[in-house]
Amino acid sequence: xxxxxxxxxxxxxxxxxxxxxxxxxxxxxxxxxxxxxxxxxxxxxxxxxxxxxxxxxxxxxxxxxxxxxxxxxxxxxxxxxxxxxxxxxxxxxxxxxxxxxxxxxxxxxxx
Amino acid sequence: xxxxxxxxxxxxxxxxxxxxxxxxxxxxxxxxxxxxxxxxxxxxxxxxxxxxxxxxxxxxxxxxxxxxxxxxxxxxxxxxxxxxxxxxxxxxxxxxxxxxxxxxxxxxxxxxxxxxx
Numbered sequence: 001x002x003x004x005x006x007x008x009x010x011x012x013x014x015x016x017x018x019x020x021x022x023x024x025x026x027x028x029x030x031x032x033x034x035x036x037x038x039x040x041x042x043x044x045x046x047x048x049x050x051x052x053x054x055x056x057x058x059x060x061x062x063x064x065x066x067x068x069x070x071x072x073x074x075x076x077x078x079x080x081x082x083x084x085x086x087x088x089x090x091x092x093x094x095x096x097x098x099x100x101x102x103x104x105x106x107x108x109x110x111x
Numbered sequence: 112x113x114x115x116x117x118x119x120x121x122x123x124x125x126x127x128x129x130x131x132x133x134x135x136x137x138x139x140x141x142x143x144x145x146x147x148x149x150x151x152x153x154x155x156x157x158x159x160x161x162x163x164x165x166x167x168x169x170x171x172x173x174x175x176x177x178x179x180x181x182x183x184x185x186x187x188x189x190x191x192x193x194x195x196x197x198x199x200x201x202x203x204x205x206x207x208x209x210x211x212x213x214x215x216x217x218x219x220x221x222x223x224x225x226x227x228x
Binding site for chain 2: 038041044045046099101
């Protein structure tokens with residue numbers, strides 16, 4: 001699986017959009033970009049994933065650059081409950097694949 | 112939505128004893144389950160991949176005789192930490208993947224915090 005690079009920490013004001021970047025310059029054509037988050041002392045929670053096109057669901061939006069070497073997870077209106085570690089993972093969509101977690105970005109949403 | 116449960120949520124045991132942790136997929140069948148371990152302020156590290164009806168595949172450096180994994184049914188996998196020692200104290204998290212090949216999302220349990228005294 002391609003390696004990802006994320007900033008170790010970010011702050012965001014409550015109610016504002018949180019934009020979390022991820023670099024994956026060695027991503028290959030059949031690798032997807034996944035985002036998970038882990039709130040303190042809980043198991044990770046799936047957020048969103050995509051291949052080429054931008055994706056949106058009830059939790060977030062995923063913007064993938066045209067060359068697919070980087071992506072941004074957008075939480076449109078961050079709340080205090082969005083404080084968590086956010087993991088960007090790239091992997092081939094394969095029935096047997098596990099997830100490889102890097103360091104992630106610790107997002108702190110402040111009032 | 113897909114829910115994965117773990118039991119117990121936290122356990123304290125004496126050094127040398129064995130501890131069993133259960134991971135259940137509550138509303139879907141999971142042909143594959145994964146066990147992770149997370150030490151304080153660190154990321155999740157995969158320990159093993161468990162496929163229903165077959166032996167688990169362990170990651171390098173994980174002792175298969177110490178961390179026994181049983182995936183006896185499509186909704187249950189168990190991790191037994193045998194002869195636990197204080198260095199085994201950690202946060203153990205399982206994830207489950209639905210059997211549908213097209214369903215790629217993994218769903219995680221809430222984790223089990225193990226403290227070995």
